[in-house]
Amino acid sequence: MSEPQKKKIVITRFDPDQDEVPKTQEYEIPVQPDWKVLDALNFIKDEVDGSLSHRWSCRMAVCGSCGMMVDGEPKLTCKEALSDYGDTVEIAPLANFPIVRDLVVDLDGFMDKFKSVKPWIIRAKERAVEEGPMRQSPEELEEFKQFSMCINCMLCYSACPVVANEPEFIGPAAIALGHRYNTDSRDEGAAERNEIFRGEGTVFSCSFANECSEVCPKHVDPAAAVNQAKFNAVIDWAQGLILPRGGK
Amino acid sequence: MKHLLLKLEPIIWLLFGQGILLGTLLLTGWVLVVGVLAPLGITPLLSFSDAHELAATLIGRVVLAALIALPLWKGAHHLRHVFIDLGGADRDATVAPLLYLIALAGSVAGVLAVIRL
Amino acid sequence: MPRASHPHAMQPRNPGSTRTAPPQMSPKFPMQGRYRAYTLFDWTGLIYLLLGFLALRVVWALGTGQEAWNVVMDQFQSPVYIGFHVLSLISVIFVGVRFFSFFPKAQPPRIGPVKPPPQPVILAGLYAAWIGVTLVMTLILTGVLF
């Protein structure tokens, strides 16, 4: 191992059993050159302060649990090299979420929004297993593949100014997910979801800030999804005007 | 009111979108000449009579109506977002209709203006 | 200290029983980093609104007669108006550049049965149209065309 360097890690702490409001705490720790930001947190938890609470699991940027604000930007802490930051690194819980404890935020609100878009294949008639897999060309797969890459890390919610200010807004990842199913050639539920998308707090609430896509660690480009969904919701609506009911 | 607003959302969004798209296309040359170059005397401007003659054609009227109305919708919609971003989501039900009414009034006036040319 | 988000931002339908600290916005909102461009983009709404009404005035004057027209054109020569129009021009260009860079990806890969052209083509088309319309508009208004 090479000579350990020192860094100051400033962490937002909050324990509802004891604290009125969140406060910050500083830890001065030795760091290794190949560490991710998460490694610093784990070092603090293991060796310095066992009471620090944060979520993580896969440490390979796929489970989506380790999102936090690092120097004011929403990041997956297991993906961010610590060496990319200065001598002092500030770590706070994800913005725009109620804070449960330390770096842990409440994600049930996200789960509610997530479910509201009916994120499952809807078909008029369910296909029997005996009929085997459906066919889908690589081109058809390509149309929605990108939008199926979301790991539900919620970084986009932390970045989106509309999420911050309009509690009804179901937000980028949820809309991207609904759009993912709408563009899947196997799905027949687009009419239903477009109806949802024209309801309160969905696609039209997005002001195309594009922040969601800037911070998405999986290149889902939720801003594209949300705005494509707007387009489709409007077209679907216009069709409904021209051919009432038949437009479905 | 909230319900009505929700129902109209697709139209408003269409107008807003065209406000950005067509609005920007049309406004660039318009502001450049009418607002900057001509007043500074760098370029000439159409005389009143030429302008009137051109504007009164069918295409002229349509373009001018768009030039007036579309930016209003882009403006109203974006100001609504500014207001929400400033923390006003709870009063959106009042503010949004107000802003859209302004845009609507302006649009109606715009149509009148091109009709009476 | 970052600004607070809406107190109910991302709150669940059935909140848990433990006390939570209220959500905070990104410390960079509204004027740091990328947020600056977004905030300014939204504020251009004000300028578009004013431009719409100014255009209304111009057209109204055109319909009223030479007198009214002259009044408007005289006013436009005042430094305040020129300043505003310069700012507007910058805003309009800023809106165009930002919006056109996002627009292609907002177009769904299929609109009904129609497949729109690939994104780079859309982008090129947008810029071509922008430059074309501006050129025509300029030439007409300066009396070169027609």
Add this chain to the structure above:
Amino acid sequence: MIEVLRHDIVIVGGGGAGLRAAIAAVEADPAVSVGLVSKVYPMRSHTVSAEGGAAAVAREDDNFEMHGYDTVKGSDFLGDQDVIQYFVQEAPKELARLEHWGCPWSRNEDGTVATRAFGGMSTKRTWYAADKVGFHMLHALFQHSMQFDQIVRYDEQFVTKLLVDDGVVRGVASLDIREGVVRVILGRAVILATGGAGKIFPFTTNGTIKTGDGMSLAYRAGVPLKDMEFVQYHPTGLPGTGILITEATRGEGGHLKNSKGERFLVDYDYGVGNKAELGPRDMISRAIVQEVEAGRGIQGTYGEYVHLDLTHLGADKINQRLPMVRELAKIYIGVDPVTDPIPVRPVVHYMMGGVDTNIEAETALPGLYAAGECASASLNGANRLGSNSLTECLVFGASAGRNAVAFAKGSSEGNQAALTGQGEEEAARVDALRGRQKGGEKLSHIRQALNATMETGCGVYREQASMDDTVRTVAALKGRYADIGLQDSSKVFNTELIAAMELGAMLDVAEAVAVSAAGRNESRGAHTRKDSTARDDVNYLHHTLCHFDPAGPRLGKKDVTLGKWEPVERKY
């Protein structure tokens, strides 16, 4: 008074196996109420990290016989052949279901599902969705499950004990991580789907949640753990982090090279024959260790490694088929596989062993079922073939769900007072552990010591002396564990408390691994001894059972179900 909740079925675990079980239960009987308890939100379960693929017969040139025999041979003849036959027949149906539920499988030009080659599989039968297969499967399952209101989720709740009354399991005690209270969740049948235990080792592809909780729960409730000595090393993990570089890299044509740039699997004889990189994991892992021992490894910060060379595949193929590998290598080791070889070493990947279950996913404890990595239905025997386990989660998850529903229909509620009493005792135990300042032992230090001894005693190559040593060390660590001190006394989201209980489970599982390993005096599959290099079908063609006993683990045996294929030497 402790809060008591009731469901027909309680499922512990929201990974691939748990979610499939929940959906199967509802499919079997739409009136059923399912409680799905998971210590993380289901989409965080470690199934999410699986990269390579899921196996099932799909092509014209393939059949159940071939998939069955590949699996039996891969298991070094320790797999139960009835289980394997059932598995291969159900496999295509399960993967087709997942397709109907929206899993974005990669496709051939004609729109059929694409398949790739995998180690030990004699033809291309591994279905894939680029190299994010587990991710897509888990999210498809989770999202599909959301439409069923009968499935009531208890997210971020940690099951600490199985509640048993009158010899039948009737529910669980579960700690609500957010609120810090223990509740009783009763069910007429309980399914364990808690995943593996790779975290008992220092270098592993497993996430931090894979601590063997469910194995420990069942073990302490009197159900034996089976075949725990068989721990799969994956030949290609990143040094240091242990992050997996999927076997699909080799399936797609990648080469393993030593410090001299030789394809050592071809140049030297390691028993994989002309399969080379497509040989099974245990053999390739051993080959890498031998290369390093022969002085042909490459020295790095975290010990010696070899190279996985993909450069000849070209950027297009890598981007299309292995995008995640490229991303992982760039971020976690600073290498772009398009231009440079990836440093890799064998890392612990999968537990072949687990809660002893039969072909019906039943355990010896009535009402208790287990599926997925935490169970050992004896599909995998002494060595699992890559891409069989994701399918296993589906096949046995589904059967656990269906069978649990059937059992629940005929089962009584049990003695409520006794069950509540057990719950209260459990709550008191958890409360006493939270923030206990008595002991002087540090959690993380015990965990580090455990990791170290497991690596030396139960690594790729094993010997009697070092295994015995590990058995003693783990027992000593259990003693030290009784004396841990904790710093966090808060009730709300106390992750230190969770870590302490997880460490308890890890120690149970580690002990079972070490004791089971020390008791098998032969080399078979992943269990390779330097001091006993041959397979011994006369004395050891049986499963190992490890029973919990407060005085220390007791070993037993269980017959292997043969019948179709006779054991022969395992050569490729």
